[in-house]
Amino acid sequence: MLKPPVYLDYNATTPCDERVVKAMMPFFSQHFGNAASRNHIFGWQAEEAVNYAREKLAKMIGADPTEIVFTSGATEADNLALKGILETYGQKGKHIITCSIEHKAVLDACGHLEKQGAEITYVRVKGNGLIDLNELEDAIKPTTVLVAVMYANNEIGTIMPINEIGEITRKKGVLFFTDATQAVGKIPVSVTDGIDLLAFSAHKMYGPKGVGALYVRRKNPRVKLTAQIDGGGHERGRRSGTLNVPAIVGFGKAGEICMETMEEEALRISDLRNKLEESLLTIDDSFVNGIKEHRLPNVTNICFGRGQGEILMRNLGKQVAVSSGSACMSASLEPSYVLKALGLSDENARSSLRFSLGRYTTEEQVAYAVNQFKNAADRLRKMGVQFKEKT
Secondary structure, three states, X not given: OOOOOEEOEOOOOOOOOHHHHHHHOHHHHOOOOOOOOOOOHHHHHHHHHHHHHHHHHHHHHOOOHHHEEEEOOHXXXXXXXXXXXXXXXXXXXXXXXXXXXXXXXXXXXXXXHHHOOOEEEEEXXXXXXXXXXXXXXXXXXXXXXXXXXXXXXXXXXXXXXXXXXXXXXXXXXXXXXXXXXXXXXXXXOOOOOOOOEEEEEOOOOOOOOOOEEEEEOOOOOOOOOOOOOOOOOHHHHOOOOOOOHHHHHHHHHHHHHHHHHHHHHHHHHHHHXXXXXXHHOOEOOOEEOOOOOOEOOOXXXXXXXXXXXXXXXXXXXXXXXXXXXXXXXXXXXXXXXHHHHOOOOHHHHHOEEEEEOOOOOOHHHXXXXXXXXXXXXXXXXXXXXXXXXXX
């Protein structure tokens, strides 16, 4: 029997899989050694567990285990990639190209580098949410050291043309970094697609919070990276600090499960997403933000028009957990910069809601969520809010 609330915000975070929790537990109290302690069995056990997780995660993205750097999450991985590359290759130039709808971890890091003298070009996206490849190629110049474009967008789920971007950066002789936090674990991801650096995180794929990784290419070309955290030379000198062994074990287990179930889960979840989407689009003036053909299987971002999305969300109470298209529900704050970049008005951006499904989403939950939205719309009609259903 269904027990509300229903969680439809999997792009924000995912529940930790019970199999992941089980794998982690011994490393809190039984196998508690420091992975850097190489003089006794406690350290050896920890190091062996870390190496096993590293192998699983490397396999997940087609990398070598030595190319995986563990971090505290994707935000740190993003900062390490951007700042570490600019510091290393600054003699060539200080120009970075990124995309206008990147995650704030990338945009804010770029803003920080701008204040320190870097030149940042923000390439626009088209109305469908895809990057303009011609604009990207035209923006590359002799001083460009890095192109940073996300693999899939966190708000609208748009999957960027990664292969084409990699071809451009290879041809132009610049490095390519992608934040793949929303993609890894949901769809097949391979660093052989011209990717030189890639960030991802455990808690977006049913692992624990507080651990992530950065892939750094070691061959053809070998990518050099200046560490941003000093103190011990851990992770082959790329990121110092005692490794969070239990979390890393959980990260590896989460990756292993995702590899085993990805294809089946993607089909099931996309089917549920489509049913949810079709039902909600019966509300008049509603439409999907971004392209529908090239997006993650678990996401839909729907604009309900005339401020209806925000009103609907406020009237759902504690029954269904979704995300507003804006950074905050309050209309007095800025609307989503991602949706604005697609060309949406402030009103439509504030009227948009993101629904993201996951491993534990059921047909019953989807039906319940749709029913709650329809009931909320009915209540609001009686209050004078103009809601109509398409015929």
